[in-house]
Amino acid sequence: xxxxxxxxxxxxxxxxxxxxxxxxxxxxxxxxxxxxxxxxxxxxxxxxxxxxxxxxxxxxxxxxxxxxxxxxxxxxxxxxxxxxxxxxxxxxxxxxxxxxxxxxxxxxxxxxxxxxxxxxxxxxxxxx
Amino acid sequence: xxxxxxxxxxxxxxxxxxxxxxxxxxxxxxxxxxxxxxxxxxxxxxxxxxxxxxxxxxxxxxxxxxxxxxxxxxxxxxxxxxxxxxxxxxxxxxxxxxxxxxxxxxxxxxxxxxxxxxxxxxxxxxxxxxxxxxxxxxxxxxxxxxxxxxxxxxxxxxxxxxxxxxxxxxxxxxxxxxxxxxxxxxxxxxxxxxxxxxxxxxxxxxxxxxxxxxxxxxxxxxxxxxxxxxxxxxxxxxxxxxxxxxxxxxxxxxxxxxxxxxxxxxxxxxxxxxxxxxxxxxxxxxxxxxxxxxxxxxxxxxxxxxxxxxxxxxxxxxxxxxxxxxxxxxxxxxxxxxxxxxxxxxxxxxxxxxxxxxxxxxxxxxxxxxxxxxxxxxxxxxxxxxxxxxxxxxxxxxxxxxxxxxxxxxxxxxxxxxxxxxxxxxxxxxxxxxxxxxxxxxxxxxxxxxxxxxxxxxxxxxxxxxxxxxxxxxxxxxxxxxxxxxxxxxxxxxxxxxxx
Ligand code: SF4
Ligand code: SF4
Numbered sequence: 304x305x306x307x308x309x310x311x312x313x314x315x316x317x318x319x320x321x322x323x324x325x326x327x328x329x330x331x332x333x334x335x336x337x338x339x340x341x342x343x344x345x346x347x348x349x350x351x352x353x354x355x356x357x358x359x360x361x362x363x364x365x366x367x368x369x370x371x372x373x374x375x376x377x378x379x380x381x382x383x384x385x386x387x388x389x390x391x392x393x394x395x396x397x398x399x400x401x402x403x404x405x406x407x408x409x410x411x412x413x414x415x416x417x418x419x420x421x422x423x424x425x426x427x428x429x430x431x
Numbered sequence: 432x433x434x435x436x437x438x439x440x441x442x443x444x445x446x447x448x449x450x451x452x453x454x455x456x457x458x459x460x461x462x463x464x465x466x467x468x469x470x471x472x473x474x475x476x477x478x479x480x481x482x483x484x485x486x487x488x489x490x491x492x493x494x495x496x497x498x499x500x501x502x503x504x505x506x507x508x509x510x511x512x513x514x515x516x517x518x519x520x521x522x523x524x525x526x527x528x529x530x531x532x533x534x535x536x537x538x539x540x541x542x543x544x545x546x547x548x549x550x551x552x553x554x555x556x557x558x559x560x561x562x563x564x565x566x567x568x569x570x571x572x573x574x575x576x577x578x579x580x581x582x583x584x585x586x587x588x589x590x591x592x593x594x595x596x597x598x599x600x601x602x603x604x605x606x607x608x609x610x611x612x613x614x615x616x617x618x619x620x621x622x623x624x625x626x627x628x629x630x631x632x633x634x635x636x637x638x639x640x641x642x643x644x645x646x647x648x649x650x651x652x653x654x655x656x657x658x659x660x661x662x663x664x665x666x667x668x669x670x671x672x673x674x675x676x677x678x679x680x681x682x683x684x685x686x687x688x689x690x691x692x693x694x695x696x697x698x699x700x701x702x703x704x705x706x707x708x709x710x711x712x713x714x715x716x717x718x719x720x721x722x723x724x725x726x727x728x729x730x731x732x733x734x735x736x737x738x739x740x741x742x743x744x745x746x747x748x749x750x751x752x753x754x755x756x757x758x759x760x761x762x763x764x765x766x767x768x769x770x771x772x773x774x775x776x777x778x779x780x781x782x783x784x785x786x787x788x789x790x791x792x793x794x795x796x797x798x799x800x801x802x803x804x805x806x807x808x809x810x811x812x813x814x815x816x817x818x819x820x821x822x823x824x825x826x827x828x829x830x831x832x833x834x835x836x837x838x839x840x841x842x843x844x845x846x847x848x849x850x851x852x853x854x855x856x857x858x859x860x861x862x863x864x865x866x867x868x869x870x871x872x873x874x875x876x877x878x879x880x881x882x883x884x885x886x887x888x889x890x891x892x893x894x895x896x897x898x899x900x901x902x903x904x905x906x907x908x909x910x911x912x913x914x915x916x917x918x919x920x921x922x923x924x925x926x927x928x929x930x931x
Pocket of ligand 1: 381385389421424425427
């Protein structure tokens, strides 16, 4: 499953992620990381069965962990299959199939919301 | 030499022997049979396009009220329509936005709602006359209640369109969609191989009076579109069709974030293959249709061309810019364009649609002019103050405080030893440094990220930047970063006061 790990300012200088991985032995597949001196936000993939354990390890060190379980939802009635959403999605959730229809691979979605603003037909929403 | 007449082709449509293919299929047919063979075999080629066409609108007639009103201003679901016509006629433009909901809802949405049978609130006002005494009117209507509801679209079915990208460091919200920073994406529009005008670029069969597929109904071309520029391959068409016969599958309202509303129209044009020349032109492929990728970071009419591409490049999913693969997005729907070409093909095949010759040709040469502007556009250098106090970056905070105090000037431009702008210092920065007990060099307390502008930039662009970043002044610098002056929101308000 995809999770979002937020690291508040006061903890940003601690090696929270590494410590948690070493402690639990659970591998995190980090997909997006935005870290600067004031704040950190990571999107990672983790096995469903290992979620509770890594969550506890991270949260005991001051991180905030949230499950990204409200991926993008497309209203097929509104969608005209233009493909405007394709180029703005950082995770390549959208693609054309061989008939120029739109394929949506929601599993890859990290809920960043970029595509929602792009869609001219208001066909995209988060989590439904 | 193959020569057929529209009359002969229509006879074949009538007896069911017509051979009709889509413009996509025609490419392979011409490859296999050659131009002459294809011209002999194929009678009609259908094209299609489905995309944003802002220059669309609805001409409508409400019927007379009791007591009657000569409508001066009218709103449909709070979207204003033009009613400077006879008493109860109005023209509702697709791009007009709602007085209450802004760009979320516009004329295009009213048109789609009407087509979907929804009720629309009408509010109208007037000055009242002896023959039309009424001054205010409120009612609710549906499409059926209108006498006429005719889509009258001044500019549709662009032959092709320039693609868009963005070299700047921020997201741009445009009518070409969301353009990501640092050439993050490219957006484009147009059906390429299926584009109606790209399949008959000499306007042999596409002209005034040509019967077409429009929004799922039969419509007509009534002339060239506005801004028609056939010489550069940017021809356009003016269209007319009865909204009451249309189908919402082929007519969709849309709203572009930060830009406004528009109407997605589905248009299909049949091209009767009268001769080899038409067989050859309908074999046009995506690779044959060239367009430019323009940089929308430049807020000017003439945007720099980043590169030339063809529609095959654009439709491949990415194009190269500066050695990087940049993802592309289509704003028009190729799937729907294809659906339209196929639907029109079925109509012709089953004798439900007959081809026509134009009653008058559309001109196939020439280009649209730019606007004649009699008032010079004010430039930054015309309104900036050339008095600006500078300070060297290694001077002290105290020196800075003194300069501000002596000159009663709020901004100091911080410069290097060679006079290049390196930062800006405000009275506020100084108070902050003092409060924090920091009395080091100017360099350590100044703001390094300075918004600047160039002397030859139009004031409107500078004003938009000041607004967007919420700052009150920007140094004006030349290409060598030498400070020439400063432009403040004060300078701009004075200019505006003169203008209005
Ligand atoms: S941008 Fe919107 S309408 Fe276009 S394909 Fe994506 S979801 Fe569909
Ligand atoms: S929300 Fe972000 S990650 Fe999810 S589909 Fe949209 S653009 Fe892609």
